[in-house]
Amino acid sequence: MESLKNKRNKLAKYTVLLLSCCTLLLVDSGCKKALNSKVYSQISPSNFYKTESDINAAVIVIYSPFSSNWDQTDLGNNQQSASLYNADIKTYLLKSIMTTDEASTDWDQNLTSFTWGPATYQGLNNSVYPYISYVAKATDVIDNISKVTAVSDQIKKRYTAEAKVLRAWLMFVLYDFYGPVNATTDATKLASLTIAPRPTAEVYSAQMISDLTSAIPDLPAKYNTDNANWGRMSQGVAQMLLLKIYMMNKQWDKAEATAKTIVGMGYSLMPNYADVFNVKQNNELIYATPTNSASPNYWVQEVLPGDFTASPLLTRGPGWAGYYMPWAFYNKFDAADSRKSTIIASYTNTSGKTINQSTGLRGAIPVKYTGVLGDGPGYSFDVVVFRYAEVLLSLSEAINEQRGPADAYQYVNMVRKRAGVSNFAGMNTADFRAALIDESGRELYCEGSRRQTLIRQGVLISNAKARGKTAAQDFMTLFPIPSNVMIQGNGILKQNPGYSQ
Secondary structure, eight states: OOOOHHHHTTTTHHTTTTTTGTHEEEEHHHHSOOOOOOOOSSSOOOHHTTSSSHHHHHHHHGGGGSSSSSEEEEEETTEEOOOSSSSTSSSSSHHHHHTTTOOSSSOOOHHHTTTTTTTTTTTOOOOSSHHHHHHHHHHHHHHHTOOSSSOOHHHHHHHHHHHHHHHHHHHHHHHHHHSSSSOOGGGGGGGGOOOOOOOOOHHHHHHHHHHHHHHGGSSSSSOOOOOGGGGGHHHHHHHHHHHHEEEHHHHHHHHHHHHHHHHHHTTOSSSTTTTHHHHHHHHTEEEOOOSSSSSOOOOHHSSSTEEEOOOSSOBOOOOOOEEBBBBHTTSSSTTTTTGGGGGGGGEETTOOOOGGGGOOOOSSOOOOOOOOSSSSOOOOEEEEEEEEEHHHHHHHHHHHHHHHHHHTTHHHHHHHHHTTTOOOOSSHHHHHHHHHHHHHHSSSSSSOOOOHHHTTHHHHHHHHHHHHHHHHGGGGGGGOOOOOHHHHHTTSOOOOTOOOO
């Protein structure tokens, strides 16, 4: 099969094939406007879903939000949204990072100061909620695959499973930021003009879990040794999403069981921390967004200062000075911690001066991807999303929350051993909980998971207030439903608590 990363470069062509679901965002966001389908070609479900190639092309469209592209345009409504895991400030990844203590930016003061509201992020800046339309697209694809008669059941099951995992992942992203939303998962309601109210968290979670558990038997375990299919959904991805849902809902017993299932799947920690981000398809990766020259990884360009020339870690031209790691967070690392080898604390600028904390550097530079060659701005390092270290840390947390730390030390200490720091031992449940919050921050810094950890342990807001974010309030563990969606919802859609309608 053609490499997934090359297929992603053809998304604009493939998108027009999904004619029947191109206008669904308006339904999902509660708009009462009549839906008049825009015909982009003569291709339609009646003459398109005939071959495996057709099915593959349809499923590939659902992958588009997970690319490293700057943005995607939904041809059904011309809505432009930043890709979820691009390094731009507008994305799901960066909004997850910048609301915590692990990194900061001068590019979005509302985000870092907790002064956002329903009207703050409109247009392209509102780049997460619009992906509710892709849930509907996935529902449409799943429905159409079920009607195909000229393709074997085995092939149909595999593509259906991919679409279900992608749908659950999109739903999880929305759940993480907004709580349960009125996403369309019932194919019979795709063309309905009725505004659906938001479901309960229990109903919404059950849908995600159903998609994932039903998909797992029909997917390969993982693709780490399969270059052509690297980036496709796998059992590993499905299990990782289940783990994150159970952790978010504090279903500790189910989280523990799921984490142990992943432990038994043959993943392992890389011996060298830096190699996790520099070695493609390594065995620690459960999922990484594939990149190439057309859709590269921009993280290094985003974090390097505008006068950067060299450091002991790397030499190249200036960056865009977007993000930095506050010194308070950098100081959480032990002096001997090998993970600091992926962070720059001192560099030589274009004037030949040494720039560090004592000479005014605003924060450390979280390079993460250290094997760069040339001045970029983008590089073909896959964007790390899920990896085995997070599983081990989650397993430790789930065990501690149920039975205390005795049986949990072994998993977190695997991570600490790789980092070259001493084992955890001799703690009570509360102390170990606090230690895990810090340890997961050090291990997974700037990978987008810390916000979830802080919310789960009830410290996101207190953490923000401790950093001087006086506007932070308890309800801000969720973002508001965008104001334009609330207006279209006409009173049926309810805003998240704490935000005005």
